[in-house]
Amino acid sequence: xxxxxxxxxDILTRTPAVLEMMLDGIHEDWIHQNExxxxxxxxxxxxxxxxxxxxxxxxxxxxxxSDNVAKHFKPFDRFAQFDESKGKTIQQxxxxxxxxxxxxxxxxxxxxxTEADFSKKGIHPVFGEVTLENLLATWTAHDxxxxxxxxxxxxxxxxxxxxxxxxxxxxxxxR
Amino acid sequence: xxxxxxxxxDILTRTPAVLEMMLDGIHEDWIHQNExxxxxxxxxxxxxxxxxxxxxxxxxxxxxxSDNVAKHFKPFDRFAQFDESKGKTIQQxxxxxxxxxxxxxxxxxxxxxTEADFSKKGIHPVFGEVTLENLLATWTAHDxxxxxxxxxxxxxxxxxxxxxxxxxxxxxxxR
Numbered sequence: 080x081x082x083x084x085x086x087x088x089d090i091l092t093r094t095p096a097v098l099e100m101m102l103d104g105i106h107e108d109w110i111h112q113n114e115x116x117x118x119x120x121x122x123x124x125x126x127x128x129x130x131x132x133x134x135x136x137x138x139x140x141x142x143x144x145s146d147n148v149a150k151h152f153k154p155f156d157r158f159a160q161f162d163e164s165k166g167k168t169i170q171q172x173x174x175x176x177x178x179x180x181x182x183x184x185x186x187x188x189x190x191x192x193t194e195a196d197f198s199k200k201g202i203h204p205v206f207g208e209v210t211l212e213n214l215l216a217t218w219t220a221h222d223x224x225x226x227x228x229x230x231x232x233x234x235x236x237x238x239x240x241x242x243x244x245x246x247x248x249x250x251x252x253x254r
Numbered sequence: 255x256x257x258x259x260x261x262x263x264d265i266l267t268r269t270p271a272v273l274e275m276m277l278d279g280i281h282e283d284w285i286h287q288n289e290x291x292x293x294x295x296x297x298x299x300x301x302x303x304x305x306x307x308x309x310x311x312x313x314x315x316x317x318x319x320s321d322n323v324a325k326h327f328k329p330f331d332r333f334a335q336f337d338e339s340k341g342k343t344i345q346q347x348x349x350x351x352x353x354x355x356x357x358x359x360x361x362x363x364x365x366x367x368t369e370a371d372f373s374k375k376g377i378h379p380v381f382g383e384v385t386l387e388n389l390l391a392t393w394t395a396h397d398x399x400x401x402x403x404x405x406x407x408x409x410x411x412x413x414x415x416x417x418x419x420x421x422x423x424x425x426x427x428x429r
Contacts, residue, residue, distance in 0.1 A: 080283045080411035089280040090408070100272045101401075105264040108255045206418035216415030217423065224425035226276075227405035233265070234398035236255035240391030243381035248392065250399035253428060 082212050084192060087219040092184055094222045095177035098125065101229065103173055110169050112236050121229045125172040126160025128225060132179040134159075136218045137186055143201040143211045144190060151202045257387050259367060262394040267359055269397045270352035273300065276404065278348055285344050287411050296404045300347040301335025303400060307354040309334075311393045312361055318376040318386045319365060326377045 080086075102110060102121055113120040119127070139152045164172060190196075197212040234250045245251050255261075277285060277296055288295040294302070314327045339347060372387040409425045420426050 080287055080415075082412065082415035086281045086283065089284065093275060093280070097272055097275045100268060100275050105268070106261045108261065109264065112255055203418070206421075209417055209419070212415055213417035213419055216412040216417075217419040220409040220412045220416055220419075220423055220426065223405045223409035224423050227402040227409065227425050227428070230398045230402035230405065234395040234402065237257065237391040237395045240255075240257035240387055241395055242384055242388035242391075243378070244384070244388055244392040244395075246381075248395055248399050249429070250402050251395065253402070254424070 082197070082216050084215065087215050088184070088187075090219045090222055091180070091187075094128075094226065095173070095180050097226065098128075098229070099173045099177065102169055108236065109233050112232070114232055114235055119228070119232070121232060122164065122169055122172070123160055124225050124229055124232075125169065125176055126164035127157070128222075129172065129176050129179060130156065130159045130163060131221070132176070132183050136214070137183050139201055139214055140187070140190070140211070143199050143214060144192075144196065150200060152204060154204045257372070257391050259390065262390050263359070263362075265394045265397055266355070266362075269303075269401065270348070270355050272401065273303075273404070274348045274352065277344055283411065284408050287407070289407055289410055294403070294407070296407060297339065297344055297347070298335055299400050299404055299407075300344065300351055301339035302332070303397075304347065304351050304354060305331065305334045305338060306396070307351070307358050311389070312358050314376055314389055315362070315365070315386070318374050318389060319367075319371065325375060327379060329379045 102125075110122050111120050113123070134153075135155045142150055142152060167175075192211070197210060197215075199211045200208050201211075201214065203209045231250050231253055234248070238245060238251050241248060241251070277300075285297050286295050288298070309328075310330045317325055317327060342350075367386070372385060372390075374386045375383050376386075376389065378384045406425050406428055409423070413420060413426050416423060416426070
């Protein structure tokens with residue numbers, strides 16, 4: 080599928096409401112269970128999404144669009160949420176994510192990005208040169224990836240309860 | 255995680271609204287693209303969920319709870335949606351799913367199921383004996399599985415657009 084900005088807005092603007100609809104008010108066990116050692120619960124994932132909004136996507140977008148010669152992105156901290164989410168309820172995190180995503184969507188719109196900008200470049204700490212299109216598509220696919228992860232982590236909590244049906248539920252074996 | 259009926263209601267009652275929030279009003283390409291030959295688009299998945307509500311979950315639940323000796327479930331048609339969804343818009347399908355799920359949740363509540371019922375049995379065409387707990391947990395995990403599938407199918411539409419970031423997005427390699 081061809082990338083375009085509207086298709087990315089379709090997803091990026093909806094994710095906070097999708098997550099709120101999935102997680103707000105459900106039993107604590109759905110929120111805090113994970114897939115085992117070194118894996119994340121839905122609660123951890125929301126904290127990770129918030130940290131990305133605060134430090135990653137828009138910051139990198141502004142580096143790519145700026146007239147500065149320095150185009151290197153800072154590495155992203157994949158574990159920041161374990162400190163930053165401490166003491167917060169899932170409702171607080173969902174609300175925080177909604178507000179910062181709204182703010183970032185307003186910033187994104189204010190850039191008036193055109194197709195001519197899609198090939199502008201930044202320097203990723205691991206990959207080297209990446210384009211604005213890569214960055215915006217990744218922001219979008221990253222939302223969907225974590226949405227899929229949350230659904231998978233939740234489904235796995237019923238691995239024992241489904242009994243023999245496990246054989247017909249590929250999500251219970253997915254990583 | 256221990257199964258209970260409220261935890262299943264948490265998911266089953268929310269799924270239609272989650273899917274509506276994800277899919278209603280987004281670009282057609284997100285709705286109709288799939289993962290390649292013999293795979294399903296988000297549009298196909300919603301049709302499959304509707305067919306399950308019409309012919310599978312409640313029908314099987316009623317067999318398990320009934321006083322009849324005949325406890326065999328009919329096989330489920332995993333491809334019925336390709337005919338049944340024909341000519342319908344995604345909005346129509348989302349609405350249809352919402353209404354039939356609401357109706358089925360009302361039926362489920364009306365059964366006043368207690369823990370004593372969880373071990374009641376039916377005969378699955380492939381697995382043989384399954385319990386009511388298995389059936390209700392599977393209905394729930396099945397929702398989450400297809401939600402994860404939809405997120406994955408959508409994410410994969412940006413496989414080219416993300417460029418080198420593909421290496422950091424495990425969902426793009428998932429099945």
